[in-house]
Amino acid sequence: MNCVLPFSYNICLESEDFDEAQAFLNSRIDEREVTPLTAQGGGTNRITLQPLQQTLLFGAHWGERVHIRSGALSTCHLVFPLYRSIEVRNLNRVLGPNEMLLMMPGSEADLIWDSGTSAIVISFDSATVHTWSSLEGESLVSGVLRILRPDSLQVRSMYSLLQCVASQHQIHEGSILPVMQQHWESLLIESLADQLTDPAPAHIDILPLHLRHTVDWLKAHIAQPVSVSDLVKVAGCSRRSLEIGFQQFLGCSPARYVLLQKLELAHQRLQQSQGTVSEVADQCGFNHLSHFTRLYKDHFGETPSQTLKQRTLVPRG
Incomplete structure (x- = not known):
């Protein structure tokens, strides 16, 4: 994938208008406040999409430096930078390429995306996660923000899975069959199962x-x-x-x-x-x-x- 924005057959937004970008995000995931931090203008924002049953995979590229904030999230989110970096303000930490930010329900997004940053953002459906076979009866952590390093098992697994989904998206021109969507969704959830139930941080430096x-x-x-x-x-x-x-x-x-x-x-x-x-x-x-x-x-x-x-x-x- 590198810095190329994935899921290019399903372009949901291509605009310099940040109000339009905010309206799109608020129509598909938890409500966000999107604020540009530069006055230069002219940067094109792009959002692409690949649904996997109830899970949504977005490719996101911000043409200008932008501040994205939310209230308490209702779903589990992942942010996976591909190019440039994202400042996670409520962790006082910069999220670099191929690191992964896990945001559990109850946590808040407070992110500054550098100009030209590209990333994959994943929104998991809470009901789907709660009823997944390996997680039934488990108590999911809430209110947690967690950064996982590129060398962690979950990040390596997630990166490989996302590469496969991006490849399938290209092969099928954005129309992955429902049975394959369910397959990839299950693999993504399984790869994160430990992180969704473990209250302890993976690394002290987060x-x-x-x-x-x-x-x-x-x-x-x-x-x-x-x-x-x-x-x-x-x-x-x-x-x-x-x-x-x-x-x-x-x-x-x-x-x-x-x-x-x-x-x-x-x-x-x-x-x-x-x-x-x-x-x-x-x-x-x-x-x-x-x-x-x-x-x-x-x-x-x-x-x-x-x-x-x-x-x-x-x-x-």
Whole structure:
């Protein structure tokens, strides 16, 4: 595919008018606000389409730098840049070619497309996803934005599938048979199944900037007494926003994350024989030895004494 806009047999829009582009998007997917960010004019916007049963595959090319925003999405979306880049403002991250942005229902689009950017945008029908055989009974994550790298299994699989669909589109001049549409739709959903149900991010570097800064600060100060109030000050946001961010991107509350980091520190010090169990517990901020021992065993499957004993039994030099 490279930078060539796919699905060229079904051109839905070819216009310099951004109001026309916004009206088209709002007629086919969740409502968007489309705002050009340059005053030069003359850039042609193109949108192409290949439906796959209930799933819609769009080719999108913006002739000028443009800001696209939405309210809470009602469906799962993917954005897959082919040429140039897209700034994901609510993740403080630039989405490059062949990376993939996953936007789950409840999340909001806040994207700036560079002038001349081409991408594939996929809109999945929520009912179709919920009733898919491998996802029945599973709880889908909501409100999540997630960037997957080009070397991830899902992105490699998705890219291959999209190449095949684009090829089939050309061969059949935009009229892929319904049975083949269903086939490709099923493969696309299956390739994403893990991401649709996993609340944890694939990579720590996709965290929003304020969360990444908070996590980095916490790890640098984990040997000191750290409270959630400290994290709120570092993040520069409200306590509620911090709690939502940790739950959405790290799968736990800030307090739980602090606890887990302190347990990891204790585990490391016991492995390195840096003191007795009581001393290590005190160093890591655990005031009650019995409480520390229970938390430690629940997390690591062994008591602190067992970890220390195993280390001291290893012959030296």
